[in-house]
Amino acid sequence: MENDLLKNRINAIFNALLNPPDLKVRYIHREEICLIHIEGIVDLDLCQESVIKPLLNLRPDELTLNSIINSLSALNIIIHDKETDIPSFLLNGSLIILESNSKEFLEIQLAKFEKRSINSPEMEVSLRGPKDGFVEDLSINRSLIRKRLKSEDLKIVSLNLGTYSNTSIEVYYLESVADSNLVTQLLSQLKKMETEYIIDSSFIEKYVDRRILKILPIIQNTQRPDTVISNLIEGRLAILIDGSPDVLILPAVFWQFMESPADYYDLPVFSFFVKVLRLIALFFSLTLPSFYVAITTFHWGLIPTEILTSFASARSGVPYPIVLEILLLEFTFEFLREAGMRFPQNVGQVVSVVGALVIGEAAVQAGLVSAPTLIIVAFTGITSFIIPKYSFGSSVRLLRFPLLVTSSIAGLPGLLLSFTVILTHFINSNSFGVSYMSPVSKVHTQSTKRWFFSNSHTEED
Amino acid sequence: MRKAIAFLTLFLLGGCSTGTQIEDLALILGTGIDEKEKGMFEEEKVVTITSEVLNTETEGGQEKGASQAYFLESISGKTINDAISKQKLLHPKEVSALHNKVVVFGESVLQNGITEIVSEFTRIASIRGSTYIVGVKGKAYDLLKSSAVEEKSISDSMVKLINRQGIKTKAIEILEEASGKPQDSVVPLLDTMESEGQTRLMISGAAVLSGGKLAGYLNHKEMELVALLQNQKPILGVKVKVMYKNKPVEVVLGNSHFKLNSVLSDNKPKFIFNGVLTFNVDKAPLGGITTTEDVSNVELLTKKELNRKLTALTKKIIVKYQCDALGLGNHLYRFRPSYWKKNHNNWGSTLPEVDVDFKTDVTIKSVGLHG
Numbered sequence: 001m002e003n004d005l006l007k008n009r010i011n012a013i014f015n016a017l018l019n020p021p022d023l024k025v026r027y028i029h030r031e032e033i034c035l036i037h038i039e040g041i042v043d044l045d046l047c048q049e050s051v052i053k054p055l056l057n058l059r060p061d062e063l064t065l066n067s068i069i070n071s072l073s074a075l076n077i078i079i080h081d082k083e084t085d086i087p088s089f090l091l092n093g094s095l096i097i098l099e100s101n102s103k104e105f106l107e108i109q110l111a112k113f114e115k116r117s118i119n120s121p122e123m124e125v126s127l128r129g130p131k132d133g134f135v136e137d138l139s140i141n142r143s144l145i146r147k148r149l150k151s152e153d154l155k156i157v158s159l160n161l162g163t164y165s166n167t168s169i170e171v172y173y174l175e176s177v178a179d180s181n182l183v184t185q186l187l188s189q190l191k192k193m194e195t196e197y198i199i200d201s202s203f204i205e206k207y208v209d210r211r212i213l214k215i216l217p218i219i220q221n222t223q224r225p226d227t228v229i230s231n232l233i234e235g236r237l238a239i240l241i242d243g244s245p246d247v248l249i250l251p252a253v254f255w256q257f258m259e260s261p262a263d264y265y266d267l268p269v270f271s272f273f274v275k276v277l278r279l280i281a282l283f284f285s286l287t288l289p290s291f292y293v294a295i296t297t298f299h300w301g302l303i304p305t306e307i308l309t310s311f312a313s314a315r316s317g318v319p320y321p322i323v324l325e326i327l328l329l330e331f332t333f334e335f336l337r338e339a340g341m342r343f344p345q346n347v348g349q350v351v352s353v354v355g356a357l358v359i360g361e362a363a364v365q366a367g368l369v370s371a372p373t374l375i376i377v378a379f380t381g382i383t384s385f386i387i388p389k390y391s392f393g394s395s396v397r398l399l400r401f402p403l404l405v406t407s408s409i410a411g412l413p414g415l416l417l418s419f420t421v422i423l424t425h426f427i428n429s430n431s432f433g434v435s436y437m438s439p440v441s442k443v444h445t446q447s448t449k450r451w452f453f454s455n456s457h458t459e460e461d
Numbered sequence: 462m463r464k465a466i467a468f469l470t471l472f473l474l475g476g477c478s479t480g481t482q483i484e485d486l487a488l489i490l491g492t493g494i495d496e497k498e499k500g501m502f503e504e505e506k507v508v509t510i511t512s513e514v515l516n517t518e519t520e521g522g523q524e525k526g527a528s529q530a531y532f533l534e535s536i537s538g539k540t541i542n543d544a545i546s547k548q549k550l551l552h553p554k555e556v557s558a559l560h561n562k563v564v565v566f567g568e569s570v571l572q573n574g575i576t577e578i579v580s581e582f583t584r585i586a587s588i589r590g591s592t593y594i595v596g597v598k599g600k601a602y603d604l605l606k607s608s609a610v611e612e613k614s615i616s617d618s619m620v621k622l623i624n625r626q627g628i629k630t631k632a633i634e635i636l637e638e639a640s641g642k643p644q645d646s647v648v649p650l651l652d653t654m655e656s657e658g659q660t661r662l663m664i665s666g667a668a669v670l671s672g673g674k675l676a677g678y679l680n681h682k683e684m685e686l687v688a689l690l691q692n693q694k695p696i697l698g699v700k701v702k703v704m705y706k707n708k709p710v711e712v713v714l715g716n717s718h719f720k721l722n723s724v725l726s727d728n729k730p731k732f733i734f735n736g737v738l739t740f741n742v743d744k745a746p747l748g749g750i751t752t753t754e755d756v757s758n759v760e761l762l763t764k765k766e767l768n769r770k771l772t773a774l775t776k777k778i779i780v781k782y783q784c785d786a787l788g789l790g791n792h793l794y795r796f797r798p799s800y801w802k803k804n805h806n807n808w809g810s811t812l813p814e815v816d817v818d819f820k821t822d823v824t825i826k827s828v829g830l831h832g
Contacts (some may be wrong), residue, residue, distance in 0.1 A: 213464075297480030301559040301589075305490065305617075308483065308560060312517040315484040322482055411480060421467050 006034055006100045009083065013096075016087045023090070028055060032063050034098045036086075041093040043112035050074040051095060051108060065102050076109035115140065121223035121245075123390060126262035133223040138168055138242035144225040145172065145240075149232065153177075159190055165197035168242040169204070172228075177235040182251070182432055186237060201244040208250070215399070217391040218431035220252035227261050251431035253438055257392035258282070281386035285396055286422070288380045289326050290407035290415045292373070296322050298411030310372070317367035323408035325369050329377040330400075332359070337381075487554040488515040490531065491616025492588075493601025494541070494578060495567040509537045510544045511602045513616050531614050533605055541581050558586040562620045563593045564632065565601040565651070568675070576673030579635040590633030593623055596648045596668040596675075607653045607660035618662055623649055626698075627664045628688040635673065643790030643801075643808065645671050647687050650678065669784045676782040679774075686774050690719050690734060690787055700743065701770070703762040708749055712740035712763055715826055721792050725800060729815070732789055734771070736821040742828045750828050764823040771819045780813045789815065 010025055013036065017023060022039040033055065037047070050073045058071055069077055080089075081104045086096055093111025118140070121133030134141045142156070157171045169190065173183055186208070193207055205219045222228060223245050228238050231249045239248040249256075258278050263271040295302050296311060303311065318325060336355040340348045356378075363369045380400070387393035399422055407415035429436035493511040513531050536551065538544030549556050564582065566575050575594070582588060597604045605615055623629060627649035634646050652665035667684035669676045679687065685699050699714035717738040724731050740763060742750060750759060778786055785791075790808055793801045804811065 296483045300481075300483055300486060300488075300557060305488075305560045305562065308488065309515055312483045312486065312488065312515065315482065316517040318484070408480075421464065424467075425464070 006031065006098060009098060010034060010036065012083070013086050013090070016084075017090070028052075029058070029060065029063055032060075032100050033068075034100075036090065036096040036098070037110075038090050038093070041111055041113055042095055043110045046074070046112075047095055047110050051097075051110075063099065063101075065097075065099055065104055065106060068097065068099070068106065072108070074108050074110065078107045078109075079104050080107055081105075113137070118144075124222060124224050124227070124261060124388075126260060126265070128265040129261055130224070130226045132225060134225060134240075134245040134247055136243050136245055138170065138240060141225075141240050141245075141247070142170065145228060145232075145238075148225060148229045154232070157187060159187075161190070161193055161195060162198045163194075163196050165199065167198040169198070170240045172232060172238040172240065174232055174235070177233065178237060179235065179433075183237065186250075186432075198241060199243055201239065201241045201246045201248050204239055204241060205248055208248075215425065216395055216429055216436065217257065217389075218250070218252055218429070218436070220249040220256055220389065221246040221391065222249060223247070224261055226264075230264060251434040253431055253434055253436050254426065255439070257389040258387065260388035278386055278388070281383040282396060285380055285384040285387070285393075286400055287403060287415065287419065288383070289330065289376055289400060290403040291412075292376045293323050293326055293404060294407040294411045294415050297408065311370075314370040314372050318370050319367075321408075322373065323404065325373050326377060326404060329369055329373060330404075333377055333381045334397075481555050484517055485554050486517075486557045487552045488517075489513065489556065489558045489561050489586075490515060490614050491563045491565070491605065491619065492558070492561055492582075492586075493565040493567070493597075493605045494570050494582075495600050495602055496570045496573060505539065507537050508539070508541055508544055509535055509602065510541065510548070511535045511605050512548065513605060513614060515614075533602075535602060541578055542585055545582075545585050556586075558588045561586070561588045561592055562616050563595055563623075564588070565595045565597055565604055565619075566648075567601040568596070568598050570601075571596050571668055571670070571675040574672070574674040575670070576635055576639045579632050579673075580639055583632055583636065588632065590631060590636065592632040593620060594630045594632055594635060594646075594648050595619060595623070596650045598650065598652065598665070598678075604651055604653060604662070607662060615662075619651065622651075622662055622664060628667055628684050628691070629693055638673065643785065643794050643805070644788045645669070645676075645784045645786045647679070647684070647786045649684065669778060669782050669786055671782065671784040676784045677777075679777070683774050683777070686771060687778075687786065689714070689717055690771070692717075692719055701740070701763050701766050703759065703766050705745075705749065705755070705759055705762060708746045709744070710742065710746075710749060710759055710762075711744040712759070712825065713743040715739040715741050721788065723792055723797060725797060728800075729811075730789075730793060730797065730800065731816045731818065732792070733818045733820055736819065737824075738767070738821060739824045739826045741826055745828070756825050756828060760823045760825050763825070764821050767821055767823065768819045772817070775817045779815070779817070783809070783813055785812055787817075789817070 014020075014023065020038070024037055024039050026035045027033070028035070035051070035055075054071045054073060055068065058068070062068075062071070065079060069079070083103075083105065086105070089096060089107045093109070093113065095108040095110050097106040097108065099105070115137040116135045118132045118135055120131040124133075132144060134144060145154075151174070153174045153176050155173055155175045159169045159171070160166055161169055171183075171187060171190070189208060190204070193204075195203065195207070198204065201221060205221070209218060211218070220231075228247050228249065232238055236249050236251060239250075241248075258275065260274075263275065266274070296315075300308060315322070332355070336352060339355075340352050343351050360374055360378075364371050364374060384393050384397050384400075387396060403415060403418050403422070406418040410417070427435075427437050489512045491513040495509045495511070496506055497509075498506060512534055514534060516530055516532055534548070534551070536544045536548045538547055564579070566578075570578065579594065583590070607615065628647055630646050630648045634644075638644060638646060647667045647669050649664055650666045650668050652663055653660045654663050655661075664681065664684075666681050667679045667687065669679060689699055699717075700711055701714075702709060702711045704710070715738075717736060719734050719736040722733045722735060724733070740760075742759070750756060775787065778784055779789070785808075789812070790801075790805075793808075794805070
């Protein structure tokens, strides 16, 4: 009779979970005790050592929940009495122990989900500095942060979002440094979030960023723990999502997107040089094709005679206007970039070689495009990849096209005007209350100097 | 919304002007201007402009050398304006003289005056102020026809030659003169010579222009001295030959700087060119200059010889040619305005009588082996 009761309880669990094939049940002690778990997400070795062995050693008269707890060497054991919670405990990787004489049950947390080992992040390579990167597992990511930031000031707020995925989300900040208004605002916004599932941090990014015109990124994402720590100490907030190695950092402004982790580690003189180099690259990446179109279509007087001579000769066989030529090559470049990403790694390299050398060379030979234009587009392509943060680089690549259109219509004045419009957009934007161009939007020599000289801590600091 | 309006305004402001692609340009790199009387009885003149045009169809591409990269074309008309209009009609492409580097004037044009032509040319063909002005004894067409080194553009060769060895006179200077700057100009004179079966360029001297009209010629050495006084660089090969202990010693100029000063005595201006020059010994007899005494003696001799040469040159320019190419009037205009205000009307007659003195400070830097 008692055993029937136990079986009924187990059947109820099976029904609640829609009879999954990986739900495993084991009876011990003449079916007085029953262990239930979902196969594959429970650490079986640990289960064997710390649960099953001690249980089998119990005498028949000790089979009460309390004496079971005392005998087990597992760390996380909780007694519950609400049986409807069992399915969700099982799904989170817990082992459930039912006892025939008790209405209560035990939850033993033995979850072991498959996870990747810690690798160095591919997108943010730096020669110097730590090499570890975040993985898809929240607890590992948390440990990577904890390891570097042993402070009581670090506050972690945990949330669960997504009706189906029930994803754990954690918001990190330093209580004394972070803007408390921003924290409250962000948390209340996150709590209001209604979504069916979250599988990546970009879901949160899109939800939190409420602008209509999302041209510039205002949230930084990184896979490097050292970057997260630096940003936390500088008063920003980090959002970690279980299942995603990308950590969101906000607010993020222009200069953050122009920084690479190595800037913090290299000599200040060198990082100053690199930062200036990146600014020049950004400027070229935005304006070089438009500038080329403007001066070759409207302002030939600005080109030195020798260059003009070779430009004119190279262009003489090309049947369409220069702006069309640039657009054609820009799109080819984008095709190659996209194709290079889709192809398997080994083939990808072949595609770029074929694209760059063979198509480029042949197109010039065939008179489809001229060599100077090819050089301009290729150079612009390279400069756009110097920008350290990929999301910002992509935005800049898109902004190039409106500039190209205006400069092909109105020459340098057109370029200047549309560049001003873009600059105004940069200055007008803000990331969660922080002006996008800060610290240079206000004249504040000290902070600007500090940015350029690589956050170096001088003796006055 | 505001951004949309901004973009719309941008388009409206820009308009839809159609630019010209560079390959649709007929680029003129150099121009020669000649003039001749049409006939014995007619008063009309015929102006011929000869342009060196870049041939974009063949230069650069795969079939390099298939035909010439540059070609000459000559168009005649009653006036410059007329000729330029004809040239525009002739070309299927848009004629652009923005990259015109040099304007060569034939002797006949120099005699009749170039000021008007330069001002007209800059206005109509929109050439740059930095275009070099060059004169030629004979016809400009013949000079442009001569061959340049290594199939390069002839205009390019001219510019390089002038940069290295000639006196540099730009279109803007002629325009300044035309608009009242009290200074005449000296333009380099190019000539041709036969070498290895080809007609090549050389600088033969300079033409002194007074009010834009040819006043006379200077030889190559005199031209160098004028450039020296005008502080133009680089001046190569200014050499002074002196006799020291009955043996010839030759020194070559290293650096130099001249500054013009003036004093007014008895309401008559006196000009002093103060110069600081360094020389290197170029040729000397073996063991001829060894002690510091030798050096200071040679310095003294050099100074005397240089002053003699400069005085002779000044005489030639201001007395013989009655031309103010050294900028004396301009100096008075700038530094003695009250005198200039009173006397500028009869400056032409005063000029040949003014006193010009040279105070030079000569140093010999190197006496040894001179590279």
